Each structure stands twice: as C-alpha cells, then as structure tokens.
Amino acid sequence: MAAEDLLPGTLDLPILQTLSLGPQHGLGISRRIGQITAGTFRVMPGSLFPVLHRMEEQGWLAAEWGESETNRKAKYYRLTKPGQRRLGKEKDRWDKVALAIRSALEAR
Amino acid sequence: MHRLRSLIRNLFRRSRVERDLDQEIRTYADMLADEKAQGGMARPEAERAARIELGGIEQVKEQVRASRAGAWLDQLAADLRYGLRTLRRNPGFAAVTIVTLALGIGANTALFSVVNALLLRPLPYMDADRLMYITEFWPHEPEVSGSASPDFTNWRAHSHLSQQIEAYGGDRNVTLTSAGEAERVAGTAVTAGLLDMIGIQPALGRNFISEDDRPGAPPAVMLGYRLWQRRLGASADVIGKQIEMDGVGRTVVGVLPASFAFPDNNIRQEFLFPMGLSLEPGMRESDFRILHVLARRKPGVAPEALHAEFVELVRRTASEEPPQFVTMRKDMEIRLIPLRQWLTGGVSRAVLVLQAAVAMVLLIGCLNVANLQIARGIARRKEIALRTALGAGRARITRQLLTEGLLLSSVGGAAGLALGYWALNLLRSFLPASLHLADSIRIDPRVLAFTLALAIASGVVTGLAPVLAAARMRLDETLKEGSSRTTEPGSHHRLHRALVIAEVAIAMVLLAGSGLLVRSFGRMASLDPGFDAEGVLTQRVGLPARKYATNQSWSAFSSQLLERAAALPGVQNAAVAGGLPLIGTRSGVGTWFEGRPAPPPGGRPTIPMAGVSSDYFETLRIPLLRGRTFTAADREGSPSVVIVNQAFADQFFPGQQALGKNITQGRIGQNELKEIVGIVGNVRQEGLRTAAAPTIYAPYRQFPESEILLVLRSSLPPAALSTAAASAIRAIDPDVPVYDVATMLDRLAEARSTQRANMALMGMFAALALLLAAIGIFGVIAYMVNRRSLEIGIRMALGAQRSDVLKMVLGHGMILALIGIAIGLGGALAATRAMRTLLFEISPGDPSTLMASATLFAVVAAAACYIPARRAVRVDPMTTLRHD
Numbered sequence: 001m002a003a004e005d006l007l008p009g010t011l012d013l014p015i016l017q018t019l020s021l022g023p024q025h026g027l028g029i030s031r032r033i034g035q036i037t038a039g040t041f042r043v044m045p046g047s048l049f050p051v052l053h054r055m056e057e058q059g060w061l062a063a064e065w066g067e068s069e070t071n072r073k074a075k076y077y078r079l080t081k082p083g084q085r086r087l088g089k090e091k092d093r094w095d096k097v098a099l100a101i102r103s104a105l106e107a108r
Numbered sequence: 109m110h111r112l113r114s115l116i117r118n119l120f121r122r123s124r125v126e127r128d129l130d131q132e133i134r135t136y137a138d139m140l141a142d143e144k145a146q147g148g149m150a151r152p153e154a155e156r157a158a159r160i161e162l163g164g165i166e167q168v169k170e171q172v173r174a175s176r177a178g179a180w181l182d183q184l185a186a187d188l189r190y191g192l193r194t195l196r197r198n199p200g201f202a203a204v205t206i207v208t209l210a211l212g213i214g215a216n217t218a219l220f221s222v223v224n225a226l227l228l229r230p231l232p233y234m235d236a237d238r239l240m241y242i243t244e245f246w247p248h249e250p251e252v253s254g255s256a257s258p259d260f261t262n263w264r265a266h267s268h269l270s271q272q273i274e275a276y277g278g279d280r281n282v283t284l285t286s287a288g289e290a291e292r293v294a295g296t297a298v299t300a301g302l303l304d305m306i307g308i309q310p311a312l313g314r315n316f317i318s319e320d321d322r323p324g325a326p327p328a329v330m331l332g333y334r335l336w337q338r339r340l341g342a343s344a345d346v347i348g349k350q351i352e353m354d355g356v357g358r359t360v361v362g363v364l365p366a367s368f369a370f371p372d373n374n375i376r377q378e379f380l381f382p383m384g385l386s387l388e389p390g391m392r393e394s395d396f397r398i399l400h401v402l403a404r405r406k407p408g409v410a411p412e413a414l415h416a417e418f419v420e421l422v423r424r425t426a427s428e429e430p431p432q433f434v435t436m437r438k439d440m441e442i443r444l445i446p447l448r449q450w451l452t453g454g455v456s457r458a459v460l461v462l463q464a465a466v467a468m469v470l471l472i473g474c475l476n477v478a479n480l481q482i483a484r485g486i487a488r489r490k491e492i493a494l495r496t497a498l499g500a501g502r503a504r505i506t507r508q509l510l511t512e513g514l515l516l517s518s519v520g521g522a523a524g525l526a527l528g529y530w531a532l533n534l535l536r537s538f539l540p541a542s543l544h545l546a547d548s549i550r551i552d553p554r555v556l557a558f559t560l561a562l563a564i565a566s567g568v569v570t571g572l573a574p575v576l577a578a579a580r581m582r583l584d585e586t587l588k589e590g591s592s593r594t595t596e597p598g599s600h601h602r603l604h605r606a607l608v609i610a611e612v613a614i615a616m617v618l619l620a621g622s623g624l625l626v627r628s629f630g631r632m633a634s635l636d637p638g639f640d641a642e643g644v645l646t647q648r649v650g651l652p653a654r655k656y657a658t659n660q661s662w663s664a665f666s667s668q669l670l671e672r673a674a675a676l677p678g679v680q681n682a683a684v685a686g687g688l689p690l691i692g693t694r695s696g697v698g699t700w701f702e703g704r705p706a707p708p709p710g711g712r713p714t715i716p717m718a719g720v721s722s723d724y725f726e727t728l729r730i731p732l733l734r735g736r737t738f739t740a741a742d743r744e745g746s747p748s749v750v751i752v753n754q755a756f757a758d759q760f761f762p763g764q765q766a767l768g769k770n771i772t773q774g775r776i777g778q779n780e781l782k783e784i785v786g787i788v789g790n791v792r793q794e795g796l797r798t799a800a801a802p803t804i805y806a807p808y809r810q811f812p813e814s815e816i817l818l819v820l821r822s823s824l825p826p827a828a829l830s831t832a833a834a835s836a837i838r839a840i841d842p843d844v845p846v847y848d849v850a851t852m853l854d855r856l857a858e859a860r861s862t863q864r865a866n867m868a869l870m871g872m873f874a875a876l877a878l879l880l881a882a883i884g885i886f887g888v889i890a891y892m893v894n895r896r897s898l899e900i901g902i903r904m905a906l907g908a909q910r911s912d913v914l915k916m917v918l919g920h921g922m923i924l925a926l927i928g929i930a931i932g933l934g935g936a937l938a939a940t941r942a943m944r945t946l947l948f949e950i951s952p953g954d955p956s957t958l959m960a961s962a963t964l965f966a967v968v969a970a971a972a973c974y975i976p977a978r979r980a981v982r983v984d985p986m987t988t989l990r991h992d
Contacts, residue, residue, distance in 0.1 A: 053176060
C-alpha cells in the first residue's frame, strides 16, 4: 500500500516514531518505515519530503547535514522536544481511533 | 513561531533553501542507486531505476515547495514574474488588452461616480429619505408644479402623518444697492422652519425663527455664502446689520453655509427671506399664492398614506372656499415626489441608460480579450503541457493563467481609474447646469471599490477563458502534435464563435440606441423653432421696484431704452419684450371671449402673455400671418389690442376667423375688451420639447412689465454689441442692472444641450462598442485564416479560385456577424423602450433607424472580415504545403 492511500496526515506518526529511535536521512526513514510495517507502507519521496519539510517548519524535527554510511552528504532529521511531545499526542490519538474502530468492528 | 521563522527564511534566503532541497533530493536518488547497485545491478541501470522510482526530481521539489510556509506568496511572485515575461513577449496583445480594459473600466468609473452622486450617496439633507416634494397639478398640465397656499396651511394645521411641512417659493429679484455698484440678485421666500427641517445649520448667525416670518414682521434676510463673500467681504459683524434691497433695509440674521444647495434645482438663489405668509389655515383670497411644499413623513408612514391624507384634507376644506377656486381646482390632483426623485428626475433615466451602455462596452471588451486569450491559450498549449510535465498541477496552471488575467486587468483598471478621473469633468459638462447634485460628483471610496471590483471581475473573465480552453486539452496529444496547424477540437471554435456573436449582439443594441438618439437630435436640430436666431442678442433688464413703482414709469423706461438701442450703430432691429422664445413669458392672464357664455368661476384659461414693442416680430423674424403688427399708436389710452399666435387661433377659434374678435381679461364683469389685430406664427415658447401653446402679445405700453428683455438684431459681434447696449442703459439710469446676456443662438444651443449630450455620450459608447466588436470579428477570422492556411493551400492547389476562398472566409465571418446582429436587433427592440423619455419625436422601435444601424454594422463587419480574407487568398499554396 502506498502511503498516499492512507488517511491524510497518517504519515506523521510512522516518521515521528522512526526518528524517535535516532537521527535518520530521507531514504533511511523510508526504508525503516517499510521494515517496521513489514512492507505495508511504501513511502514515496513525493509524499515523504513535503511531510518532512512541513514538520521541520513546525519545529517537530531539526535537520543537519551529515555523512551517510555510503559516504554521501545527506540531510539527517532528528526529533526535537516539541516533536517528542507531538509523538506522544499522536500515539494517544491513534490508540483511541484504533480502539474505537476495533470495537466498532467487533460490535454484535 | 517556527512557521514564521521558516516563512522568513523561505522568503529571504531562497537560494540557500533551494540549494539544500536540490542537494537533499539528489542524495536520495544517489543513495537509492547505491542500494540498487549493491543489489547487483549495473551502475547506469541502477541510476535509471532510481530515477523511475523517485518519480522525477523536479516534481518532488515542486511538491515540497508547495508544502512550505508562504508557498502561495512564493507562487504568486513566480506567477507574476512569469506573467510579466509572457506579456513582454507579446507587447501587442498586452497593449490591446490594457487599452480595451482601461477604456471600459474608465467609462464605467466615470459614469458610476455620476450614478453614485445622483442616486446612491445620501442627499445633503437630514433624513432625506423621508422628505417629499408635494405638488398639485391638473391632468392636462402635468409639468406645472406647485401647491396652493391655502392647501399648504391646511395640511400644516391638520396632517397627522407628517412630522413637519414647510414651503418655499415666490422668487424675488432685487436690486442690491448697499456696498458697491447696483446689482441684481435673486432670492427666494421660505417659511421659517424650512432650513431646520432639512437640517441646515447657518455658517454664521441663526436660521429664521417664526417671529421673522409673521406677516408684517421687520424684514430679515439670510445671505448666501457667495453673496456674503462677494458683497460683504466675508465680514463676521454683518449679523444684525441692515442691507438695502430694492430700497428696503433688511436685517441680516444669518449666513448660509458654503456647501448649501437649495433642495430644488430651479433655485440657485443668493439669499433667502421669510415668506411672511399667514399660517392660519383657511382661504383668504389676498393671501393666495403658489408655493413649493416639502413635507417630512413620520417614521413608518408610507408615501401612499400621506398622499391619501392630503387628498382628504383638500376635499374637506373645499366647502369653505370661494366658488371660483372650487371650480378652478375641481380636477386638481396631488402628487408626492420623493426628494431624491425631485432633485434628479430629469436626468436619472439618462444616467442609468448610459451606465447600462458603458457596462455593455466593458462586457464587449472583456469578451474580446477573452477571445484573444483563448486564441493565445491554444497557441500556448505546448508551453502549458510542458509546465504540466514539469510538475505543475492543474490548480497551479489555473492560478498562473488567472494571475496573468488579473495582472492585465489591474494595469487596465489603474489606467481606467485615471481615465475616469479625467472624464469626470467632461461628463459634468454634459449634465444640465441646473443640477445641484452635479457639484458633488467625485471619485469617493464607493466608486473606488466599484472600480476595483470591475478590475477583478474583468481579470477573472479574461483569465478564466484560457483556463477553460486549457482544461479541454490532453497532455500527451499536445506534446506529440507535430504541426501547430492541425484542426483543433471543435469546442474551441464553438466557444470562440459564441463569444463573437455575443459581442456583436451587445454592440448592436448600443448602436441601435445611439442611432435613435442621433435621429432625435437630428429632428430637434432641424426643428423650425418659429424664429430666426441668427444675429440676435438678448439681455435682461430689471427695474428696481422702489424707483420704478408705476406702470407709467415702466413704459417710459422701455420707450427710452428702445430709442437709444435702435440708435446704436449696426443695430438693424431693436425690441423690448416681457418674454422670449425658449424661456417663456413672465405673465399668464385669465382670458375669455366676447359674446360667449360666461365661464364658471375660475374656469377661464390662463394664457401666457407678453408685452412687446412694435418691432418684436420683425427682430425675431416671427412671421405675421394675418392682420397687422403693433404701431406707436398702440399706447396708453388708445383702444386695447392684442396679437395672438396661430395656436391660439386654432384652439379658441377653430374654423373661424380670429382676426377682429375681442377677448376679455381682468376682473370678471369688468369686461376689458381687447381686439385681436394680428395673428403671428407659432414659436417654441417653453423650450424646444414643448409644442407651441396659445400665446398672447400686447403692446408694451398697454401691458408694461418691470422685468424686460432687450432684443437686438445686428451684424455686430455680440460682445461689442452687449457692451454698447449696457452703456446705453447705464446712460438712462445707472441703478438699473443688466443680466443674463446671451445670443439667441446660445439659448438655442442650451435648449438642445441635453439632447446633444445624450447623443454624444451614447454615440461615443456605441462607436467604442462597434470598434471592439469589429476587432473581435477581425480577430476570430484572422485566427481562423491562420489556422486553416494549410487547408486553404490544399484547396487552392486543387484548383479553387481566389474568389471561392474569399467567399468562404467572408461568408464564415458574416454568418457570425449576421446572427449577432439579428439577436442584437431583438434585444434592441426590448432595451430601447427604456429610452423612450430620452427620445424626441421618434419611437423607440423606429424601423428605419434600426435598419440603418444594422446596415452600418453589417458593413463594418464585412470590412473586418475582408482584411484577413484578403490575406487568405494571397496564400501561396506551395509555401503553405512545404511549411511542415
């Protein structure tokens, strides 16, 4: 499933979650999301980068240039304090939604 | 906070941001390729696969840009830059568009400021919406306005539905003798409460109070601002002082504010004085006057209710009135006119018709520009397709095209505003000079908002047209298309044609309307007014009432004046008169006929009457049809004689000889007989629009008047002659003022001015509309010829004659034009009905005018088609075919 097919704004949570494990560059984030969702999400750069730039402008992420494992100059994103708070909020929200939907599905 | 910082960074460190973005995406691509190469792909292949997976570096960048803070500002700036560049590449297109929109918006701005001042802006009086002008009239004389004073006092005493009722009227021209040279100034009598009712505060002193207004109260006066400045040096201690008017000392109680305009266009007075009318209700014959009445409705009272109350009050008092008034006023009706209508009634229709006309001109202009834009839009398909391929979404393209449209229309709008400002003075000069509200015409915030709205609307219309055209296009096909001259989707043609037909139809309506006004003016100009205006100079002479109190003194002055005027070098004829064609007579006299049964009391017709000297008819070249003119022997004491006009003879002596009959005038039963000794031709006495009414002329020595006109026929230039005449008058008496000096030709031009103004303005707008529509037809045909040159080339190569091609192209254009003209004629039949009151002796649907306008349009359309058609036949088939 391409990430665009999900609810708008859904990409925020996996990105924040990924970056809570440590700084990462664009391709790394994309690959990591693919791994942790076992290939359910395929994040295309056309949707990834606008979200990254928006979250950076919102102050949830900070970015700096660094050296990649393959010796390329890459832009690394890391979670800021507000970003961590945001992640917490997003998780809560998601849990609630998930719970609600599950109960709706299991309702007899 | 972060967003703001980002916005600033995005705006001011653009190149750095862009570099970072580029680097970031490229790294992503490289790393993707690294990954694939590690997976065993050959390097070039890996890079290609990475690019495909990425989906285009430029598109990704564009998507990131669109998500940034201030992206819209960014895009706007980019769109503007891009738009400017596009327009610079097409200066011809830009210039045509801007000029078209500027003309349209300018004309609308100017006209709207008139509509605004006359019909929208609050009147300069307190709560003006509830003020009504009250007039009584006879159904056979609807133009005569005024109310009888007994009705006024009666309404005032008994009306429950009105808050306040006040009156004015009884103009008085007085000779002002204090502080400088004798001068004739005009004043109006008002009731004490009038100024308070309309909410006017004096600039100095106080308004009249009821003590000033009692009959027999010491004379008081309020000075107009300009008179105060001119004659009294704007001195503040004039309040309480006396000034001499007609030899009577009047106490100045106040000065009117500079901005004060009397709530009546016929009154441009320099001072006001109390009416001194007894306000006790009830009929006293001695007090009878005709007044102008203003009333304020109580809040929530409908005009109809007030009207009903006034009618009822008049009916109730009829039994108390002298019988001659009851008869006279038997079929009199009452009309309540809202103050605004009273102040603008004469021109509001013309102004609205003209506003509609300029709105149509702007609409045609917009359609024209839209058409040009569509043609360009089709030519720009490749450019647009390319931008789409580079990652611009449909919304982005639409915004780009709209920005271009708005860019054009805002430049056009700014130029239009300047044009409109300039045209204001022109427009003001077209309005009747009497219109008080014309002084308040200016560009105010409301007009500015209107202009802005027009600019935006025309920008959207002109910008959206290419969007519509672009929406129909398919990216891949456009890019693949080799030739720019293949046939296009028929929908473009349909849109194109519909726009041109609409343009022609609208322009046709305007052309028909202006045709009617041209014909009206033609009729008016060729109308025989009944006199010869060429070489006639007229001036008014007013005799101060104190010094010239008797009939004898008036006729003595007139005789002396005649003698001196006739002796002036270069004067062929000289006459004095108590009236003049176009401006009417001063007097109207109740008249009956010897030998006919006495009329009921008040049943005698009132006929305009003027005392004239013997040479009057010769001076104005009014033909004597029967009998004789006056001679020096027709004087005081000699048998009373009159001359009547043809209309008088026709109306009162149909099928009989009027000559030699006697008329009776004066008090009933007194039977003063006057013999009709001559019949003269009709003249347009009350203006050009009114057919001649019965008129009586009397010898000035038997019917002397204190305000006379000196009429001179001469070959001398008017300026020199009027100076000579003025000094002749001063030689008789330096205290006698001369005023209202004008040649008869001036007066004739003045009488035609409204008709001329309507014709000129409408003609101007129609010409503009015709030109724009012709450009529209030209554009479409030229475009068609251009696009179909391949087809035309093939046809000619296959043996088609030039005349065939010419016929084809002309036919194509003329079909559009003729459809438009037919629709426009239908529209004109409906629309010109709104102009009925603006026309003169022609009906709104006049077939010959409509046909002539349609023919003119067809000729212009043919010319507009012919130019591109000529180009089509000059096509060399070989060149065209080789082109691709």
